[in-house]
Every structure is written in C-alpha cells, then in structure tokens.
Amino acid sequence: MSYELQAVIAEERLLRAAVRDLAGAGATSLGQGLALMVMTDRLFDAVTDGSPVGDLGFWLLPGGFERTLAGWSTAGPVAYVEADFFGGVGEQLAAVWADGARVWGPLHTPVGQPFPAAGSPISQALRRLGAVAHAGGDEFSAVGLDRHRFSEDWTDDAGCQDVR
Template identity: 65%
Template structure:
C-alpha cells in the first residue's frame, strides 16, 4: 500500500485495518508544491490524490480528517477504489448533527468493510478513539 512513498508508516487499528498517519515527513514527501486543501480537505497535500488513486487499484483507500476541540469540530472523508473516488468528498460542518448514514469517517470506514457492533459506530469499532493525533499511532 505504501509503494513509492518511503516516508509512509503504517499502524494497525481494529478489524485488520491499516492506518497511515499524515506525519510532517510524509506530507513533505508527497506534496507536489500545489498546496494543501485539495477536494476541500484541510491538509490533503497537493498531488497526493493521484497517489491515493493509484493505491486504490489494489483495493479501497480512504483519506479522512477530523478537527475537534472540546467535542466540537468537523470531519471530512473520501474513498478511492479502482483508481477513482467512489465516496465523497464528504464534509460535516461544525455544529451539524451526524446524518442518518453516520459521520463522514464512519461512512468511509464502512466502505472499507468495517462492521460496527450494537451501540457503536465504525469510528469506535476500529478503535480510532484511542488517539487524538495521528502521530500518536506510531509511538
């Protein structure tokens, strides 16, 4: 999954799903100089969408962002499969309730095959609640 990107490091989350935190080194190694913010994301490095699309030729790949402080925040998510975006980009603005389909991140995880149990969403089912910051997954 990380072919062509030596700075990429994977962590394992629940249900056998790999997580690639967007570290500073990774962002610097994949950015093409066109700036962040592609497809309405805050931190998606310019040019990284092409890499995600390429990786998705081997199976679905999601890119997700969450920005929360004190329980208030926003989420964004997209899923690539077969070289193209098949979900999103989804955006949940601050102060908005989750839609019936679930949060953007839970919808993306569901598209990757994550199954939530009774009383939980996909975000909780894979244990993403364990760390607030991506780099903490690599510690």
C-alpha cells in the same frame, strides 16, 4: 476534550505495500483488518507534488496526493480522513478511492452540524472499506480510532503493530 486525525486508511496488506518505499510513512494496525497511515509533516513533504492543496476541502491533503490514492486504490479501497474536535465541537471530512478513482465523498460535516443519519463521515468511509459497527457503536470505535486523540500518538503507539 480534543481529537484530531489526518490519515489514510486501507486494508492492512494494501497499506503495507503502499508505504514500503515511502519516506516518512508507517502504518499502524487497526481492527477488522485495516491499517492507518498518519499524514505527518515529513510524509506530506515526501508525497506532495508542489501543487496547491486540492479543491476537495481537506486541510492537509498534499497537492497531487489524490493521484497516489487513486493508484493505490487499484488494489482495494482507500480512504483519506480528517477530524478536528475541541470541547465536543468540530468537523470531519472523508473520501474514498477505489478502482483507480474517487468513488465517494468528500463528505464534510462542518462545525456545529450534527452527523447525518448514516453516521459520521469517517464511519461512512470505514463502512465502504468493509468495517462493521459493533452493537451500540459505530465503525469509528469498532476499528479502534478512539484509541488515541492526536495523530502523532498513532506513530508512537507501542501497543499497535507497525506494519512497514
């Protein structure tokens, strides 16, 4: 089974305001008042400043987009997350910006390494955004990130509210 995701996650109202005038952007509701904006090719092209991908270790974080995330975070915490799994093997990366600066991460769990006791990088980032795990689960599933296995499925999700 595969799973891949490259996205910005934040409080729904914050993300709605952020994507309003951003070409190629849309936000999809998650649980617990959060929303997700998938990093599509069109969005990548719209937000990159042409500089090389940063040194944070993300695969698809556009050059210069860290400054945008920092700017958005003045209104509340913002996470950028990436996951890539195939056949149960893969990796996750996550970082969180708040108050205009990166405040956590990036945390990277490489291929073949178990998640730390505190949880997966994405679950830890979601926790910093205020997500709460349900009994027997984690923040990842509590907000509904297990609904789809591929980034593009989020943009076509008729069951999710588009908050643009």
